[in-house]
Amino acid sequence: MQTTNTTEQQIIEAARKIFMQRGLSGARMQDIADAAGINKAMLHYYYRSKDKLFEIVFAEAVQALLGRVNAIFAGDMPWKEKIVAAIDNYITSISENPYLPLFVLHEINQNPDRLVSQFLHGPLFPNLRAFMAELAEEAAKGNIRKVDPLQLMISIISMCVFPFAAKPLLTGVFQMDANAFGKFIEERKKFVGSFVLNALEP
Amino acid sequence: MQTTNTTEQQIIEAARKIFMQRGLSGARMQDIADAAGINKAMLHYYYRSKDKLFEIVFAEAVQALLGRVNAIFAGDMPWKEKIVAAIDNYITSISENPYLPLFVLHEINQNPDRLVSQFLHGPLFPNLRAFMAELAEEAAKGNIRKVDPLQLMISIISMCVFPFAAKPLLTGVFQMDANAFGKFIEERKKFVGSFVLNALEP
DNA sequence: CTTTGCATTAACCAAATGGTTAAACAACTT
């Protein structure tokens, strides 16, 4: 999130804000221009079209959401610590941009092909796959309960991501204010970690 | 999902389909008319405006997603069975309309106020609250590990709902086809149940 | 058969929206 003052950057920042909040179809070029404090023609001058501009913001967002999932499972900690660290790490990083998960999920749903083009740039989560293999080994050795690593991984991601995707729903249903939600998320870092470790106990 | 052939019903069905797929801002009245096989003017004849039509579809969807969460925790089974049954039940019911979770989450995010109006019609999940209280009791008695019931509830909901919200992402990243995803969901009913019970073991 | 009242349609309308353009501006070169 650099904040240089070049017009190009101002546009990207404004586009990020508006697209994340309203999605591709809900965003208005005029609103992005207003948010950037510049003339609408500049958007096209620098980025040609709404779609091109969106593509940039979207690619960035996918990277922030998925790229991190892989990065977080790097390192050579023992598996227990790695799980706990990864969860803490991931929840913290999403906290910094709570709109991100739902934005990415929604736009992928609108046009799944867009995701494919993102994956041509890199391999499919090597660290995550390595970690899943490691879990399978530990299960074979009897150190953890025998579980499908894919189901486990998706469960962990679910528990980390979903609360953010459902934030307005949760705050509405359980009558939390912004403060209570922040506290809930802080708690959650600890909860999910121990919840998962306990569930893996043989 | 009645399928009577009155024009009014055809419109609602078409609106459901289009709104769920594309969201409020992405849906076009013309597309809804086409999907229903009728003239666009009929939409306004029967439902006045896009917003009014959307409101109906949205209210229905909220009911399907949240109403069921409460209904599922009804009954007087012992808590272990209740958890397992609720999970199986909930995943099954979402399977029938996989677009639903993301649709509701996205639209609530766009306009959280819309949710509030839904809750004037009924109390806030009495069964779910009762069940959370029951869990707290069991924890006090030492029958389950001491956990925050709210964190637990949200974890269960996360693990059930998120895979559907992220379906195109998961099938993309883990290279599943529609068939493999169906199998994954079938497996998941069992996995989440035992995962949760294990995590609650004292 | 004609009237009455709802259902349906094609044509139309005004506002919104993504995109373009020609002119003004500003900084830098010659």
Place this chain on the structure above:
DNA sequence: AAGTTGTTTAACCATTTGGTTAATGCAAAG
């Protein structure tokens, strides 16, 4: 001072889109 080049703007344009309307169809009531 006069070009030269990249930046910015106001005005404009074509299309899309939600919404309306006047005319037509049509079945039941008289």
